[in-house]
Amino acid sequence: MKTELNFTDHDAFYERLIAAHHGLDEAQSAQLNARLLLLLANQVGDGAVLAECVDAARRLFGPYSPPEA
Amino acid sequence: MSDTALQPGGYILPEYEFTAPGDLTADEVRRYPVVIVGAGLSGLALACDLAERGVATVVLDDDNTIGVRGASSRGIVYAQKTLEMMDRLGIYERIRAKGVVWSVGKTLAGSEVVYEFDASSTSDSRQPPFINLQQFYLEWFMVDRVIEIGRTDLRWKSKVVGFETLADGARIEVETPAGRYVLEADWVCDCSGVNSFIRDCLRLDTHQARGIDRWCISDVRFKEPLPIERWTWVEAPFNDNRAVWQHLMADDVWRLDFQMGPETDIEHVSRPEVAAERVRRQLGEDVEFELVWVGPYSYRAQLIDNFRAGRTLFLGDSAHAMSPFGARGGNSGIQDADNLGWKLALVLSGRAPEALLDSYSAERRPAAQFNIMTTRRTARFLQPESPAEKLLRDAAISLAKEHPFARSLCNTGRLSNSYIYGQPPTSRAQRHKVRGVAVGEAVQNVPVGLPDGQAGTLVDLFRNGPAFVGIWSGALPALAAAVIRLANREAPVLRMLELGRAALGLSVLEDPAGKLGAALGAARGKPIFWLLRPDMHLAARIENPDAAKVSRALRGALHGRLQPERA
Numbered sequence: 001m002k003t004e005l006n007f008t009d010h011d012a013f014y015e016r017l018i019a020a021h022h023g024l025d026e027a028q029s030a031q032l033n034a035r036l037l038l039l040l041a042n043q044v045g046d047g048a049v050l051a052e053c054v055d056a057a058r059r060l061f062g063p064y065s066p067p068e069a
Numbered sequence: 070m071s072d073t074a075l076q077p078g079g080y081i082l083p084e085y086e087f088t089a090p091g092d093l094t095a096d097e098v099r100r101y102p103v104v105i106v107g108a109g110l111s112g113l114a115l116a117c118d119l120a121e122r123g124v125a126t127v128v129l130d131d132d133n134t135i136g137v138r139g140a141s142s143r144g145i146v147y148a149q150k151t152l153e154m155m156d157r158l159g160i161y162e163r164i165r166a167k168g169v170v171w172s173v174g175k176t177l178a179g180s181e182v183v184y185e186f187d188a189s190s191t192s193d194s195r196q197p198p199f200i201n202l203q204q205f206y207l208e209w210f211m212v213d214r215v216i217e218i219g220r221t222d223l224r225w226k227s228k229v230v231g232f233e234t235l236a237d238g239a240r241i242e243v244e245t246p247a248g249r250y251v252l253e254a255d256w257v258c259d260c261s262g263v264n265s266f267i268r269d270c271l272r273l274d275t276h277q278a279r280g281i282d283r284w285c286i287s288d289v290r291f292k293e294p295l296p297i298e299r300w301t302w303v304e305a306p307f308n309d310n311r312a313v314w315q316h317l318m319a320d321d322v323w324r325l326d327f328q329m330g331p332e333t334d335i336e337h338v339s340r341p342e343v344a345a346e347r348v349r350r351q352l353g354e355d356v357e358f359e360l361v362w363v364g365p366y367s368y369r370a371q372l373i374d375n376f377r378a379g380r381t382l383f384l385g386d387s388a389h390a391m392s393p394f395g396a397r398g399g400n401s402g403i404q405d406a407d408n409l410g411w412k413l414a415l416v417l418s419g420r421a422p423e424a425l426l427d428s429y430s431a432e433r434r435p436a437a438q439f440n441i442m443t444t445r446r447t448a449r450f451l452q453p454e455s456p457a458e459k460l461l462r463d464a465a466i467s468l469a470k471e472h473p474f475a476r477s478l479c480n481t482g483r484l485s486n487s488y489i490y491g492q493p494p495t496s497r498a499q500r501h502k503v504r505g506v507a508v509g510e511a512v513q514n515v516p517v518g519l520p521d522g523q524a525g526t527l528v529d530l531f532r533n534g535p536a537f538v539g540i541w542s543g544a545l546p547a548l549a550a551a552v553i554r555l556a557n558r559e560a561p562v563l564r565m566l567e568l569g570r571a572a573l574g575l576s577v578l579e580d581p582a583g584k585l586g587a588a589l590g591a592a593r594g595k596p597i598f599w600l601l602r603p604d605m606h607l608a609a610r611i612e613n614p615d616a617a618k619v620s621r622a623l624r625g626a627l628h629g630r631l632q633p634e635r636a
């Protein structure tokens with residue numbers, strides 16, 4: 001998992017992401033995020049990197065038990 | 070799981086007579102080499118396999134017919150590896166004639182197809198990827214075959230009610246219409262299904278996990294021609310946006326399987342008029358149909374820690390249970406028998422050590438674990454357990470309509486393939502680089518020219534001959550003398566052949582279509598030896614082989630070891 005900056009233009013990305021949520025209600029925004037998540041995950045592809053990302057995102061909320069492979 | 074009978078649906082099933090066995094009146098307790106408990110898919114496949122290998126068995130079953138009482142069918146989809154075994158056992162032609170061959174599967178959300186596969190493109194086997202057939206027909210064919218071979222003592226209406234482990238076997242108490250008796254067995258194969266009495270007597274933990282999902286099957290007969298494909302709706306508008314299966318079986322009967330809400334009143338939804346109304350919503354008001362059978366079910370996952378407990382071996386649902394998604398239950402029970410049969414036969418004849426039987430559990434338990442994991446993932450996709458899960462599923466479905474990658478995420482069942490023994494599942498996904506089958510993987514039943522000049526398929530080499538088949542390719546003639554000596558010495562357990570060209574003086578296996586060479590990963594001019602086990606899984610692949618290396622690989626295989634590539 002990359003933790004150093006890897007965007008070609010991070011500010012532009014952030015602004016675009018916010019813009020994409022514009023005019024959506026909470027449910028639609030959640031749906032947009034979920035779609036985006038799956039699209040991005042497919043760009044990453046690598047299972048080990050994705051697992052690290054999932055774990056890193058979850059860290060805020062304490063431990064969880066990943067499914068047995 | 071409960072199975073409720075509605076009506077026989079026009080199926081006329083055989084009933085088998087109970088014949089009082091001599092044990093009932095004998096003065097002493099009789100002892101048998103192998104007793105199989107349960108005449109379901111697993112028990113019958115094992116009895117049939119052992120009979121083919123010349124091993125006599127006693128089979129005890131508490132019922133006097135095939136299938137589940139009430140003429141229902143549970144399993145419907147039989148996968149290629151199962152069908153290949155049935156070819157070896159001599160009943161494939163009947164399955165082919167009665168069943169429905171299919172290869173296209175579609176996943177729908179609403180009225181849109183979001184995912185589609187055609188399994189026929191990856192197959193060089195004589196057997197198609199799948200045949201649909203009511204489970205009781207397959208059981209019926211196996212019973213007929215077992216009777217035809219004539220080595221199996223099939224005892225109907227014989228319920229195991231007592232079980233005691235002995236140092237060298239077990240003592241079993243049997244209840245029959247003519248009273249109780251006791252018999253002893255050197256080896257017991259428990260194939261008595263998900264509620265196994267023997268397993269529970271031995272207090273083996275099944276690590277049970279029950280699913281909350283509820284389903285209701287409605288098998289129907291109707292004239293409307295539908296495509297002979299497997300259709301699965303993740304969200305069917307005609308079933309309150311819950312899942313539905315649509316699949317053709319033999320006798321023009323369709324399996325329609327409806328997902329119910331978790332809180333459903335099962336009694337109510339299985340009432341014929343309620344079931345008929347559901348079917349009408351799917352097919353339309355003006356389609357005439359006949360309800361053949363209605364039955365609700367739920368599922369659970371179970372897995373015991375070791376499929377061998379001394380002289381008792383566990384096969385099929387008694388060892389492992391899973392949800393039906395992906396048709397893995399019956400197929401894996403049959404493949405348990407495919408794995409165990411030859412091992413038990415070799416141990417009984419003294420040609421292999423008892424340790425070989427440990428490899429049965431070592432190989433089949435990971436296969437079951439893999440099946441449980443795979444079916445669990447499907448179950449979870451079909452029954453999201455939280456709003457967050459539902460959100461992710463909605464995202465996957467909506468993306469699937471636009472982007473190919475997301476179609477694969479719509480998991481309505483991953484149909485069963487044969488398992489690759491001895492490899493962690495992760496390396497399975499990565500092993501595309503390897504040419505030909507990997508060690509531990511099954512070779513498909515590809516066409517070959519048999520040594521007697523007949524056209525045949527790989528399975529033909531495994532019918533009556535000795536256990537293993539060894540194939541030489543590109544061998545140096547200088548090895549001939551040592552190889553022939555080896556061939557003579559190991560003849561009872563190993564039959565050796567040469568691929569395409571006689572350099573060693575062994576019989577020649579022709580490969581006119583090049584399918585076997587491709588399956589094995591043969592390379593022109595490169596000397597390679599392949600050792601195939603009786604279940605057609607590759608036991609060893611040896612580059613630059615000689616008689617000593619082959620002999621070592623065979624010894625290893627007789628101890629249940631696979632020879633890693635390039636070892």
Ligand SMILES: Cc1cc2nc3c(=O)[nH]c(=O)nc-3n(C[C@H](O)[C@H](O)[C@H](O)COP(=O)(O)OP(=O)(O)OC[C@H]3O[C@@H](n4cnc5c(N)ncnc54)[C@H](O)[C@@H]3O)c2cc1C
Nearest residue numbers: 107109110111131143144145146229262385386398399400
């Ligand atoms: C809805 C549904 C759909 C399915 N679809 C498929 C599918 O498409 N493909 C697939 O491969 N699998 C499928 N399965 C799973 C499949 O039906 C089972 O995995 C399979 O029947 C297991 O076979 P078995 O021989 O291990 O056990 P069983 O079929 O349960 O046989 C056990 C036998 O033992 C006998 N018995 C039990 N106790 C005793 C006793 N004490 N003494 C003597 N005899 C006893 C029973 O009468 C029975 O005959 C499906 C299951 C369900 C519920």
